[in-house]
Amino acid sequence: MPTSAMVPPEDSRTHIIVVGAGIIGVCTAYYLTRHPKFSPETHRITIIESTRPASGASGKAGGLLALWAFPSQLVPLSFKLHEDLAAMYDGAEEWSYRRLQTVSVEGNLSKSARVSRKKPVDIGLPPDLDWVRPDILESWSALSGTDSTAQVHPYKFTMFMLRRAQESGAVSLVLGKVLKLNYSGVGNAVESVVYAPVGSSGDSMSSDSVSSAGSALPKVLRGDKIVVTVGPWTSRLLPTCPVSGLRAHSITITPSRPVSAYAVFTELKLAKGKYISPEIYARKDEVYICGEGDNYVEVPETTDDVEVLKERCEELVKYAGIISNELQGGRITRRQACYLPVVDVPSTSGPLIGPTNTQNLYVASGHSCWGINNAPGTGKVMAEILLDGEAKSADVSSLDPRRYFVSGPLPGE
Numbered sequence: 479m480p481t482s483a484m485v486p487p488e489d490s491r492t493h494i495i496v497v498g499a500g501i502i503g504v505c506t507a508y509y510l511t512r513h514p515k516f517s518p519e520t521h522r523i524t525i526i527e528s529t530r531p532a533s534g535a536s537g538k539a540g541g542l543l544a545l546w547a548f549p550s551q552l553v554p555l556s557f558k559l560h561e562d563l564a565a566m567y568d569g570a571e572e573w574s575y576r577r578l579q580t581v582s583v584e585g586n587l588s589k590s591a592r593v594s595r596k597k598p599v600d601i602g603l604p605p606d607l608d609w610v611r612p613d614i615l616e617s618w619s620a621l622s623g624t625d626s627t628a629q630v631h632p633y634k635f636t637m638f639m640l641r642r643a644q645e646s647g648a649v650s651l652v653l654g655k656v657l658k659l660n661y662s663g664v665g666n667a668v669e670s671v672v673y674a675p676v677g678s679s680g681d682s683m684s685s686d687s688v689s690s691a692g693s694a695l696p697k698v699l700r701g702d703k704i705v706v707t708v709g710p711w712t713s714r715l716l717p718t719c720p721v722s723g724l725r726a727h728s729i730t731i732t733p734s735r736p737v738s739a740y741a742v743f744t745e746l747k748l749a750k751g752k753y754i755s756p757e758i759y760a761r762k763d764e765v766y767i768c769g770e771g772d773n774y775v776e777v778p779e780t781t782d783d784v785e786v787l788k789e790r791c792e793e794l795v796k797y798a799g800i801i802s803n804e805l806q807g808g809r810i811t812r813r814q815a816c817y818l819p820v821v822d823v824p825s826t827s828g829p830l831i832g833p834t835n836t837q838n839l840y841v842a843s844g845h846s847c848w849g850i851n852n853a854p855g856t857g858k859v860m861a862e863i864l865l866d867g868e869a870k871s872a873d874v875s876s877l878d879p880r881r882y883f884v885s886g887p888l889p890g891e
C-alpha cells in the first residue's frame with residue numbers, strides 16, 4: 479500500500495491549467511506529459527474547454543504541413559515532430575498523415591476568356607494530377623514536393639493527441655467556459671480561473687481544488703501555472719493581448735473516384751480585377767476546399783455560435799465543380815466555418831508563445847494559418863518553458879508575448 483511519502487496528497491502536486499482544447503492546448507498538454515521533469519506524482523494538468531475539443535479551427539482546418547510555412551523559428555522543429563509522431567503512432571492510419579505535392583494553378587473564367595479560348599492549350603500539368611481540368615487553366619507551377627509538404631487530418635490528429643495525453647493519468651478534461659482569470663491582490667500573479675461548467679468528462683475535479691456552490695454556478699479552479707490557448711478568443715480573457723479572429727468557410731467532398739495526393743492553390747479570374755482563390759487539399763478519402771477569410775465578423779461566444787453562411791459554401795461548391803469533374807460529381811459531406819487566430823501587430827505574424835508579464839500566466843496563441851503545422855513545436859517548447867523555465871528545442875525569443883503586450887488585470891478588476 480502506498481504511503482503518503484510515496485504518493486503525495488493530490489493538492490501538493492503542481493497544477494497546470496490549460497485553457498482551450500484546440501490543437502495548441504492539446505499539444506501543450508501532450509508534450510508536458512512527455513517532458514523528463516513531468517511525473518503524475520508531482521504534476522497534474524487540467525484542460526478546460528468551453529464546447530468540445532477541436533471544435534474550432536483545429537477540427538476544421540485544411541491540415542497542410544510545409545517546411546516553407548512561418549515562423550521560421552518554429553517550422554523546422556514542428557515539421558519534424560509531425561514526422562516523428564506519425565512514425566511513432568502510425569499517423570498514416572490514425573490521422574491520415576502523408577506526404578504530398580503542392581502546386582499552384584491560374585485560370586481565367588471570365589466571359590471574354592471563355593469566348594476567345596478556341597481550343598484548350600496543353601499547359602503540361604503533371605500526368606497524375608488528372609482530377610484538375612486543364613482546359614480552364616492558363617498556367618501552373620510546382621510549389622513544393624513530398625520532401626517539404628505533408629498533411630494531417632486536423633480533427634483526428636488533435637483527438638488522438640488528447641487521448642495520448644490523457645493516458646498519462648495526469649490530464650483531466652473539464653468542459654466549462656472560462657469567464658475570467660483571478661489575479662493576486664496586487665495583480666502581478668494569476669492564481670485561478672473562474673469557469674461556467676457545461677458538464678465534465680468525469681473524474682477530474684477534486685473538491686479541494688474546485689470551489690462550487692452548485693453545478694450551474696461558476697466555479698473557481700486554482701492553478702500553479704495557467705496557459706491560455708484559446709486562439710481567436712484570447713482577447714476575451716486577456717483584453718490587452720493583440721490576437722483576434724478571422725472567419726473562413728470550407729467544405730469537404732467525397733470525390734466521384736479516388737484522387738491523387740496534391741494540395742492545389744488556385745487563382746481564378748472571374749472578371750476584370752475580380753479573382754477567387756480556393757485552396758484544394760486532396761485527402762486520403764475526401765477533398766477539403768477552403769476559401770479566403772471574410773471581412774471582419776466578430777468572434778462569437780463559442781465555437782457552437784459560429785455562423786456558417788450558405789452562400790459562401792455554395793461558392794466553394796461551384797468553383798470546386800468548375801475546377802474538377804471528380805468534385806462536381808462528388809458528394810458534399812461538410813459545409814462549415816471557423817476562426818483563424820490572427821496577431822494584430824505589424825511587426826510579427828505570430829504566434830505569441832511563452833510567459834507574460836504576469837507571474838504564472840502563459841500564452842500560446844495567434845498561430846494564424848499555420849497552427850496545425852506548428853502545434854507540435856509549440857507544445858514542445860511550451861512544455862520546456864513551463865518545466866525548465868526556458869525553450870530549449872527552438873529559439874522562440876522573438877515570439878515572446880512580453881514583447882507585444884502587457885498582461886494583468888484591467889483597472890477596477
Ligand SMILES: Cc1cc2nc3c(=O)[nH]c(=O)nc-3n(C[C@H](O)[C@H](O)[C@H](O)COP(=O)(O)OP(=O)(O)OC[C@H]3O[C@@H](n4cnc5c(N)ncnc54)[C@H](O)[C@@H]3O)c2cc1C
Nearest residue numbers: 498500502528534536539540541542656709848849850851
Ligand atoms: C479555413 C482554415 C484552414 C486552415 N488550414 C490550415 C492548414 O492547412 N495548415 C495549418 O497549419 N493551419 C491551418 N489553419 C490554421 C489552424 O487551424 C489554426 O492556427 C489552429 O487551429 C489554431 O489552434 P488553436 O488551438 O490556437 O485555436 P482553436 O482551434 O480555435 O482552439 C481554441 C479552443 O479554445 C476554446 N475556448 C475558447 N474560449 C474559451 C474559454 N473562455 N474557455 C474555455 N475554452 C475556450 C474553443 O472552444 C476552442 O476549442 C487553418 C485555419 C482555417 C480557419
